[in-house]
Amino acid sequence: MTKPHPQIDRTTTTTAAIGKKHQSRTISPFSCYSPQLSLLILATCVTLFILCQIQILHVPPISSPSPSPLRSFISHQWQTVTNCTQDNLNSMAERLRHSVTFLPLKDLRYTDKAVQGHTWFMSSMYDSHEEGEVQYQQFPSKSSDDRLLCLKGRDTHDGSWNYYALAWPETLPVNATLMKGLTFVSYNHYNYDNIWHGLSAVVPFVAWHRKNGCESPTRWILYHWGELRLRMGSWLTTLMEATFNGEPVIEGFDGGDEDGVYCFEKAVVMRHNEGGMSREKRMEAxxxxxxxxxxxxxxxxxxxxxxxxxxxLFMRTGPRSFKNESIVTGIFRKECGKVDGCKLMVAYSNNLTFCExxxxMSMTDILVSPHGAQLTNMFLMDRNSSVMEFFPKGWLKLAGVGQYVYHWIASWSGMRHQGAWRDPDGEKCSFPKYDRxxxxxxxSGRIGYNETYFAEWARNVLNEVKAMKELEKASQSASSYECACG
Structure with a gap:
């Protein structure tokens, strides 16, 4: 007898299978566990605990007259950490103050290359230099890591005994004096008494002043071969007084310790004179x-x-003066008299004040003068004025590049250098012809004259200036101008 098959409940089977499948896809609440999550939760709890304890420490107790043991422990530990950190900071600051390194202003390793970029003055430093602008160092600045310039020593005889260093404002050297305001630090390989050499040293400061919103110095510090100088010549002093709207204060570090350290809130250092400046920037200065x-x-x-x-005719007395001034004056007076509106003036550079x-110069269109420092005044003439220069015998072959300085300043200040006459005659030298x-x-030889040459030369220059004046008059180009700055 065949047994009947058991009745299969397909509906139940299907439902159970689906339920099992659904159960297999359900995510357990512990399936996302990981060590990283545990650390994150632990760190969060610790942070919240510490913040709560800090808050508790800052809130005075309301009822309990004495803090709990836990609170006392946390307060003690926090104070210990705070005191330790402050002690470490003070110790580090003190070490930085004592570890400031001073180097000689005059680096004797570069003695034979001193003129080549003046590398022996603050030799470890590099200049900031944009195309056509002045070369300078500024403190504090990005290049100095925001450190200030400090100077030590005021020796006027040996620059290798004067020193410089850099220090952060918060960690100045021990017993340092902080000098407020802007300080101009000038290095000059020559001197500040000769008006040409002095002017070439200060022109870059004028250019910096013009570019930086006419910011003027509180003081000047002057160095020559690393040796401190305490004055400028009177002509240069008055020019700087006029340019910066106040008499220059020349720092001598008087009244302090001989080995005292002086640091400067803001300092600009120039050690290349006009080197690197474009003609345009020089003319602006x-x-x-x-x-x-x-x-x-x-x-x-x-x-x-x-x-x-x-x-x-801007005359000299003594070295490089004309042997016969009356004849030279007569030649130029005669040629000037042939041109309508020409007026001849004769003056001596050694008996005029700065303003004289x-x-x-403001009345001069043609400056006639022997080679010498008095020619520096040419930049005080109007632009496009003319310069005629005279030399004694021997300068062309033996004087070096220094004989061309007034060609340079004529170009830099917008003047026309109309050439130079070199006397072929003069005192004889017992050494070979070109022996230095x-x-x-x-x-220091004196200058003769050549009447024919002088007359023709003066005539040509006068005619050129006359033509230029007439052109200016016709075009009304001789307009007024202001003292541009900034």
């Missing part, structure tokens, strides 16, 4: 000084009337 000098001397900065031509020289020892004889 000379324009500013010319304008400021005229205003200082109560003169209008505007250009003169284009109807007149001023010809000035400014006034004379002859320069000691020729250097």
């Amino acid at each position: 000379y324009d500013l000084m010319r304008c400021k000098a005229r205003m200082h001397c109560n003169m209008s900065p505007e250009r003169r009337d284009a109807n007149n031509i001023g010809m000035t 020289q400014v006034k004379l 020892r002859c320069m000691s004889i020729y250097k």
